[in-house]
Amino acid sequence: MTHFYAITGLFAIALLPCSTYGQLWTLAHSNLSLSEEKSVKCSSLMGLSRTQRPLCRRYNDHMTFVSSGAQTGLEECKHQMRTNRWNCTVPSTASASKSLDVGSREVAFSYAITAAGVVHAIARACKNGELSEHCACSRRARPRGLSPTWKWGGCGDDTDYAYGFSYEFIDANEKGNRSRNRRETARRNMNLHNNEAGRLAVFRMTRPTCKCHGVSGSCSLKSCWMQVPDFREVGRRLHAQYAAAMEVKSTGSGKLRPRFTSSKDPAPTDLVYLDSSPDYCIPNPNMGVLGTSGRDCEMYSPGMDGCGIMCCGRGYSSRDIVIETTCRCKFQWCCSVKCDTCRKQVRKHICH
Template identity: 55%
Template sequence: MAYIISTICDYRPRVIVKLIVVLLIAGARSEWWELGSNKKSLNRAADESIPCSEMRSLSRSQRTLCERYRDHIEFVSEGAKEGIDECQWQFRANRWNCTTAENKKRNVDLNTSTLFGKVIDIGSRETAFTYAISAAGVVHKIARACKEGKLEACGCSNQARPKGLGAMWEWGGCGDNTDYAYGFAREFIDARERDVQSPRSPESRAKKAMNIHNNEVGRLAVVRAARPTCKCHGVSGSCSLNTCWLQVPGFREIGEKLEEKHNNAIEVKVTKRGELRKRKRSSPDVGMMDLVYLDSSPDYCSPNPRTGVLGTKGRECNKDSFGKDGCGFLCCGRGYDSFTVEIVERCNCKFQWCCVVKCQKCKKRVLKHICR
């Protein structure tokens, strides 16, 4: 116990007791998003001959849903992968960069086989973002799969014609089915939390409420971002037929919106009835689209095997930047080492008829800065 306290001495006092309890009771539970963690997992999810019972990252209820909607699991896996990739892109310059077990290159014993390690057990704003972006990825992929006719249970969107659409535009093109995708994602993703019906500790009940809320934020981020898209049809550009349909935007746009919500996340507490309440009087009321968190973020600067933090030693930084990717912030005041490396890149690319682009390989020396 004394060792645990020493490793979290940088936290605010009121968080210390809560984190001690969380770290002691939290097992390294697998999460459904591990379906998208690597190529092997993606292939297993797509192989319908593999029983759902062998997918250990799924909870009991999720395995039942997997058996009922077996053709959906491939797209759940792809959505999880999309969420993981976007998390790593949005946090590429942060002290915690959404590192997964597959790309942990530093020698830190996390004593866990889960995708993000034990750091995800802390109810921080980074955990809130991870849950939201993963849920968003599933809605995004399922909505597109419905439109493309890849799922038996759904087809094109049948949403009503939106108000304000010009009379010359015909509504009824095959749109992304966000209604079905939202409903399926809600049933499947939240099943993980519902399986733990009566958490024993207040901390576990609070984390359950936090996860369910942030899952919903991610799902709604995709649904609310969908918008009418129109196209002209006709011979020789006559545009005699104008068709519109519902379409979700590229996932980068979803990631940027959720990253902004991460920056403005609200610290909450959970009542005995399981309701979320803001902890600080100065904070805004908790809205449906607000990410919420329970605990302050840990110190991501130094390795901590108890919390799963890897630290920032060995990370590349930008010495000319005063932002999050700058060496001053990313290296946490420890300084950095600079050295020159030789890289090979494509250059002098030319289009050749028909129809390939051929490039040369050029060597270039670049200066890199690495945190100590």
Template identity: 45%
Template sequence: MMQQQHHHHQHQSKHPTTSRVHFTCTLLLLMFTPRVDSSWWYIGALGARVICDNIPGLVNKQRQLCQRHPDLMQSIGDGAKEWIKECQHQFRQHRWNCSTLERDHTVFGSQEAAFVYAISSAGVVYAITKACSQGELRACGCDGGKRGRAGDGQGDFDWGGCSDDIHYGIKFAKDFVDAREKMVKDARALMNLHNNRCGRMAVKRFMKLECKCHGVSGSCAVRTCWLAMSDFRRTGDYLRKKYNTAVEVTMNQDGTGFTAADRHFKGSAKNELVYVEHSPDYCLTDRTAGSLGTAGRVCDKASRGPDGCEVMCCGRGYDTTRVQRVTQCGCKFKWCCAVECQECQETVDVHTCKPHTRHTGEAWMDTT
């Protein structure tokens, strides 16, 4: 007897034009990827047509996994799009907004790097697990361990549908993403491995039980249930909170673990994001620190928070431009069942941060 699927299987061959569009879009996304040393982020640009030997910077284990599972490389590309979008959402109102100048190499081990490694690792888990459930990958499918009867707070149920195989997603993400860091034994590699794990566990943390009722008039005389991942936003929100409480650490002398830099820190950093270097202020362009600066960023004149002009512009002041904006107005509910609106034009002031002013005779220049 076939089990009921709660996901739609997608087996569509992509038209060459569609592939080219995907290639271009992913490249554009990767142009705005945070500048952290993880060259596997380039993979998404090549999609299913990936030639593993031509991807720059892959370590041997990553290249072998790429050759063994070329279809999973497409999922990694999808994961890259997902986490970049989420990262930029979480930091949209901050000086550092998850967009930097370059992606290839970096020297920062800051709180922002901690978040980037965690959210990117989570994005790979999420995308691979989702592709497994949708029948897009040869190596995996639904979670075969979810069979027979089980129970929760509402009573017994039958496993059915298609439970997301989070264990496969986590295992592949661990094997592939961690491979580069495992070749190095310095503090930043240890930091990255720790934060990668936090990202993987964050996706698992929000697995939820979804059920369908069977019985007379929709009663729950019998329930069929499956485990599914929650929306990626929940993972993003969780890791954003972990970013706020990230722990500064120093590597132990034996190189196998961390000690909190604050000797008054109580508890374990096992499930916390960790960082080893202080963050720059992100006010000015600094390529070595992964900072674009805030010149030209839109700010909120009325806000006293991080999106306010005083904080966002680092005290440099702001320019104001008056622009015309079209909005929906005069909306009315029409029976039945639509909402009709008019288009209204309004004039609004847009505030943008001034660039850094170089004083005459000053030798300062943006770090290149």
């Protein structure tokens, strides 16, 4: 099924031996770098679909930022899911196609967070002059409500270009899949919807940022520009959307509608999924499930990270370990902070 390239087409190069787990996770592990003398070899780059390789050649200088953006998305996925039974990792032996065969809310989140990472990285690269043949500073109009005494026009992150590139490149795989199979059509539309939700998260969270200028910090002049948020904020937003994700079904024409008639049609920013999540308690390499054995848990937490939920009723073991932390930090003139290293004993609880 060609739609398996699509996200995680930015998400999978070293996670799995086969590129079909998805281009985004693949490129996240590719450690791409460009120099003036050398470009990315699109023909040998794992994780790209047939429809994306021509775009890779056309936008060759973008690929290192696609890779780094996907990596940012992958790391943020792990952070946001660190207290869940599924923590955004798969075993290296997982079957590529089956890993994404279930159109679950976790897969929906994976598509969205990596698409967001690419928009974020490309927007920053434009601002920094690293893609100067294609984009530069943001050309967004002065937003309403900004004080008339503040100067508009500092060099902002170009989310308009980043959004457009991400739309063209990431969605190319899904749009190149012309299968008339109803199931594949539904998955294609699910993936496209979640890609868009990820892009919009960055685009709509971009805000004016201002800086004061003047003698001794007098702020006699303030200049402002558009800036993408810290990616941790994007991750939190998408994680909240993951928790509220909408289960959908496919109509005869392949369009997605709420599975339950009392629900409204999904908004562009909603995450959508077709299938219930698999059982993440027990290892299932063929489904890309590691299980929760060996995971840390919190003895008294009522949440997903609590030992009762995380360990799936199997129980847990406790042991004392010694960890090192920084302590007694002092400011040194000028200009550094010096800290001591302290050891302390903590009790860890580990799922059976």
